[in-house]
Structure formats: structure tokens, C-alpha cells
Amino acid sequence: MKVQWKGGVARIEGVAFDARLCLIDSAQSFVWREHEGKFYAALLGGAVCIEPIEEGLLIYRIAEDQVEDFIHYLDLVRDYAALADQYAVYPYAARALREADGLRVLNQPVWDTLLSFILSANNNVARIRKLCWLLSEHFGERCEIDGLVLHEMPSPAVLSDVPEESLRRLGFGYRAPFLIQTARMVRDGFPLDRLRDLPYDEAHQLLIQLSGVGDKVADCVLLFGCSHASAFPVDVWVDRLMRAWFPELARAKSRLMLQRAARELLGGDAGLIQQFMFHCARCGLIEVGEEPEVR
DNA sequence: AGCCAGGTTTGGC
DNA sequence: GCCAAACATGGC
Numbered sequence: 132m133k134v135q136w137k138g139g140v141a142r143i144e145g146v147a148f149d150a151r152l153c154l155i156d157s158a159q160s161f162v163w164r165e166h167e168g169k170f171y172a173a174l175l176g177g178a179v180c181i182e183p184i185e186e187g188l189l190i191y192r193i194a195e196d197q198v199e200d201f202i203h204y205l206d207l208v209r210d211y212a213a214l215a216d217q218y219a220v221y222p223y224a225a226r227a228l229r230e231a232d233g234l235r236v237l238n239q240p241v242w243d244t245l246l247s248f249i250l251s252a253n254n255n256v257a258r259i260r261k262l263c264w265l266l267s268e269h270f271g272e273r274c275e276i277d278g279l280v281l282h283e284m285p286s287p288a289v290l291s292d293v294p295e296e297s298l299r300r301l302g303f304g305y306r307a308p309f310l311i312q313t314a315r316m317v318r319d320g321f322p323l324d325r326l327r328d329l330p331y332d333e334a335h336q337l338l339i340q341l342s343g344v345g346d347k348v349a350d351c352v353l354l355f356g357c358s359h360a361s362a363f364p365v366d367v368w369v370d371r372l373m374r375a376w377f378p379e380l381a382r383a384k385s386r387l388m389l390q391r392a393a394r395e396l397l398g399g400d401a402g403l404i405q406q407f408m409f410h411c412a413r414c415g416l417i418e419v420g421e422e423p424e425v426r
Numbered sequence: 427a428g429c430c431a432g433g434t435t436t437g438g439c
Numbered sequence: 440g441c442c443a444a445a446c447a448t449g450g451c
Contacts, residue, residue: 158432248432255431257450304447309434345434366432385441386433409432 144187149233161263178276206235223376227407244356249343290314309343354402372412
């Protein structure tokens, strides 16, 4: 990988990176939007633009000392080719890594990730994106880029003081009080920024104390927002695909049991593999087949 | 029109 | 601990 920075633009070459796949289609972030072939979001302290180019990507509007932050955000350092070797013994894992070439598991800001995935519960991707947009638009800091108006996610302090009724009027439904209660807990000292350095089990235990955060959302926050590559979110898709593709796990009694068995089987990078398989199943790149009814 | 969505909470055993 | 039902909303 080759990195240059000049006049607020970083040029990164020699890396497999599919911007649309990573930032939008893989449903790990809901804050990016595509406009005229470029990708925009407000995060890490301002509006940014990513443009895919033949050799890699350009990142506009960043300071030189932010380049490392974005390389980390996009997980560009990780050797995904090595993952394919490591998991070659699992046919579906290996195939998913091939099918979704250019996918990377993002390292997003933990607070943004937490809000996004509280909104994700029992919800569809299109509406999760819409609700994230509404939340930022109404309560987050405004910024502009290329004539587009964007907003950051609201801070815990600001969100703490938003009346539940305001959120309900905007269509947040029963998730409205979850957002506000979680914002208050974070404002009042919940150690969000320590999760990354805690062991997985401790971090998971802490997260599920937050309102609107159960086992699955906690795993999403750990995987996409805390660099815990072993965190293994089990949603409806992963539940189906794991039981179909890993018959030895099909007898798990619950999603939590399946999560534990899958982490044990797949090891330290279980979550990364999960993301590739999730995407391939959800987008029909690999057929899941008939759902095994017998548990 | 009705099923479903990257589930969580609550209350009951 | 495990289980079932309720839950707001709108995408498709």
C-alpha cells in the first residue's frame, strides 16, 4: 500500500477496497451516501469525501494527521488475502471471501456505531439508513461539502436532552427511549472508550447494560466500532446461513448459543468472516438453501 | 395487503 | 437461566 498526502487529499494505492461495498451495500455503516460516483459522510470531526480510483482511492478534506485515522477506519492495513488462507478449510467462508473481494470490516467511531445499531434492531436496512439520517439531520452538527449538506451524529450530551416525543414524531417508534436512555448513560460516565481495550467478554457484558442493546447489537458495536474482530453478530441471516453451511452448529438452541459456538469454531477473526458470509447470503451471492427446521 | 426487517424488553416459569 | 409475546414503523 502506498500513501501520499497533499493539500488536504490523501491518495492511497495498491489496496483492495470496494467503496460502495464497504460503505453502503454491506450494511455495516449507515451514514454514507453516494453522489456522482463519490461517497460522503460526516465523521471523525467533519465532512469527508472518498473517491474510488483505478489504483485505490482518494480521500478529500482531511488533514495530514488524520490520514492514519482513515486508514484505520477503512481497515486498509489488514491482510485480507491471509484471511482467505487461514479459513481455506471452511468452504463457504473461503467462497465468501472470494465473492466479496474488496470488502473490509470498518473501524467506526464507537458512539456512532452504537446509535446506528440500536436503530437496527428488528428493522430493515433502508429504514435504518433513513433513521440515522434523521437523527443526525435534526440533532447533529451541520457541515457542508461539494454543495452537499451533511450532519454528524448527535453527541451524548445533546441527545440526552431531546424529548422522547420529538423522536417519536420523527418516526423512531419504540426505539426513541432506548436512544435517550443510552445517551444519558454515556453522558454520565459509561466507559465507551474503554471497550476497545477490554477483553471481549467484559466489553460485551458492559454493552448489554445499555438500553436497546442486546447480545446482537453489542456484537455489532464491538465488531464495527471497537475493533473486536472475534465479535460475532447473529441476526436472522447469520442464523440461517450458519445452520445451513456449518451443520455441526445447526443444533444450537438459541442465537446466543450459536454465537458462542461460532466464535469457538472460527476463532479470533470470526467476526470478519461473519461479515463476508452475511453479505453474500443477504445479497444472494451464495444461496443459503432451505432453512433446516430441526434444531 | 401482508410479511418482514442486521432484536430488545418485559414478565412469567 | 430459558421462553413467548409485545413492540413502532415502513420497505417491498
